[in-house]
Amino acid sequence: MNRLRYRESGFALIAAMLAIWMLTAMGVLIFTVTSQDVRISSRMVGERKAFYGSEAGVQALTQTFTPTNLNDASLYNVPFTVDSATDPNTTYVISNPTIPTSGPPSIPISGFAIDSGHSFVRVRYVANVTGSNSRYNSSVPITVGAGYGPVDNSTIYP
Helix, strand or coil, X not given: CHHHHHHHHHHHXXXXXHHHHHHHHHHHHXXXXXXXXXXXXXXXXXXXXXXXXXXXXXXXXXHHCCHHHCCCCXXXXXXXXXXXXXXXXXXXXXCCCECCCCCCCEEEXXXXXXXXXXXXXXXXXXXXXXXXXXXXXXXXXXXXXEEEEEEECCCCCC
């Protein structure tokens, strides 16, 4: 009879150990999956904030762009905070606008003329706007095209 009890108590110990190992493995699996979801969610939040920073930079470029300020150090290649009160980690940087190296440097504007001797064009420019968020270590670059005109095609411009 004593032998039977020893075998049963050994089996109970092995069954309890297997149950603990299985529960531990399930706990580790659940923890791993949950942490991956949190990392993915954080990355998406950071990329969304960086994209909003890029959008703010595009809006700033459209409001301040003229060919006379192409090398203005206070507007270009300087990080600007999108909203310092609620999110000081989201910024944007606008590169100096340049005339693109591919495609035509200007686009004719039809139907816009003072007299028959003048033709007008819209001069093309390209700038890179990069929004970033330092808290999530994310950035989103956007290449923006801007047209300036009408410009008299008979003058040398820019």
